[in-house]
Amino acid sequence: xxxxxxxxxxxxxxxxxxxxxxxxxxxxxxxxxxxxxxxxxxxxxxxxxxxxxxxxxxxxxxxxxxxxxxxxxxxxxxxxxx
Amino acid sequence: xxxxxxxxxxxxxxxxxxxxxxxxxxxxxxxxxxxxxxxxxxxxxxxxxxxxxxxxxxxxxxxxxxxxxxxxxxxxxxxxxxxxxxxxxxxxxxxxxxxxxxxxxxxxxxxxxxxxxxxxxxxxxxxxxxxxxxxxxxxxxxxxxxxxxxxxxxxxxxxxxxxxxxxxxxxxxxxxxxxxxxxxxxxxxxxxxxxxxxxxxxxxxxxxxxxxxxxxxxxxxxxxxxxxxxxxxxxxxxxxxxxxxxxxxxxxxxxxxxxxxxxxxxxxxxxxxxxxxx
Numbered sequence: 001x002x003x004x005x006x007x008x009x010x011x012x013x014x015x016x017x018x019x020x021x022x023x024x025x026x027x028x029x030x031x032x033x034x035x036x037x038x039x040x041x042x043x044x045x046x047x048x049x050x051x052x053x054x055x056x057x058x059x060x061x062x063x064x065x066x067x068x069x070x071x072x073x074x075x076x077x078x079x080x081x082x
Numbered sequence: 083x084x085x086x087x088x089x090x091x092x093x094x095x096x097x098x099x100x101x102x103x104x105x106x107x108x109x110x111x112x113x114x115x116x117x118x119x120x121x122x123x124x125x126x127x128x129x130x131x132x133x134x135x136x137x138x139x140x141x142x143x144x145x146x147x148x149x150x151x152x153x154x155x156x157x158x159x160x161x162x163x164x165x166x167x168x169x170x171x172x173x174x175x176x177x178x179x180x181x182x183x184x185x186x187x188x189x190x191x192x193x194x195x196x197x198x199x200x201x202x203x204x205x206x207x208x209x210x211x212x213x214x215x216x217x218x219x220x221x222x223x224x225x226x227x228x229x230x231x232x233x234x235x236x237x238x239x240x241x242x243x244x245x246x247x248x249x250x251x252x253x254x255x256x257x258x259x260x261x262x263x264x265x266x267x268x269x270x271x272x273x274x275x276x277x278x279x280x281x282x283x284x285x286x287x288x289x290x291x292x293x294x295x296x297x298x299x300x301x302x303x304x305x306x307x308x309x310x311x312x313x314x315x316x317x318x319x320x321x322x323x324x325x326x327x328x329x330x331x332x333x334x335x336x337x338x339x340x341x342x343x344x345x346x347x348x349x350x351x352x353x354x355x356x357x358x359x360x
Contacts (some may be wrong), residue, residue: 008094011111016118018311018318019118032307048087052100054101055277061123062109062113064101065101066099
């Protein structure tokens with residue numbers, strides 16, 4: 001079980017696949033997926049454990065991230081959908 | 083796929099939005115700059131700082147020529163397009179006619195340090211009440227990727243393909259070391275956008291530069307180091323590391339001059355780094 005304090009919305013259509021968000025994420029919960037958007041760029045995906053710190057938003061040159069913080073921390077069960 | 087979290091819509095549980103896609107003064111997130119470019123991040127800090135000092139209604143930018151010029155159609159700010167390198171002089175005249183308006187110039191290293199070096203030196207020496215923003219990636223990105231006056235030794239560009247060599251190409255110019263000691267310079271700082279903390283700190287530097295101008299203290303300048311993976315011939319993901327190791331080794335980050343006082347050691351602006359979005 002993983003505690004999730006925040007989450008992000010990713011504007012995948014704007015992503016150019018530069019991968020800068022992946023090392024920028026302090027809890028290391030972003031990774032590049034195999035999914036591709038309309039321009040053929042691989043887009044990032046979010047794993048459980050986001051803290052809502054906003055580092056991805058500041059590191060993304062293409063303005064793809066919107067950051068939320070939960071009012072109460074959420075518990076994520078492996079295999080379940082948060 | 084069950085171990086990933088949905089990111090296509092806002093969360094269903096009660097949550098507070100703490101960071102928006104776009105700065106308030108930015109019209110759209112779509113732009114044509116290369117993947118991994120640092121310039122949109124520099125422009126983000128600039129637009130957010132204008133909002134921070136409450137001058138969204140009375141702010142004019144004077145734009146140089148470079149890749150970032152393509153971002154100006156995304157900026158919801160009044161703008162004047164200058165000739166290559168001449169933005170500080172244009173801003174000088176405009177500021178003297180409109181002393182209550184916030185004026186900034188947005189220039190690259192090719193624009194400010196190579197094409198129009200004397201313009202910014204004299205503007206600083208005269209103590210003109212304008213803020214210059216220098217976006218430094220050590221390469222003429224827009225006009226083909228050749229070397230600029232700030233390209234560091236060993237850096238590869240289109241015409242220093244084996245790395246900049248002091249014997250053949252000369253030495254890079256440290257803009258902060260040159261401009262900060264001038265009497266007319268009230269604030270000088272160099273930030274970086276290679277990581278999230280750097281972006282948060284750079285935003286505070288630009289905010290301080292604008293506050294300096296609004297107090298009427300004199301010339302202020304913020305240099306922002308940005309990634310140019312295309313011009314550096316490296317994969318996009320290696321851009322931030324290259325900036326940190328190569329560019330920052332010569333162009334040290336921090337505040338160089340504050341309230342007209344020259345700082346002997348470049349200082350990090352105070353602030354709470356834990357809360358990046360503040």
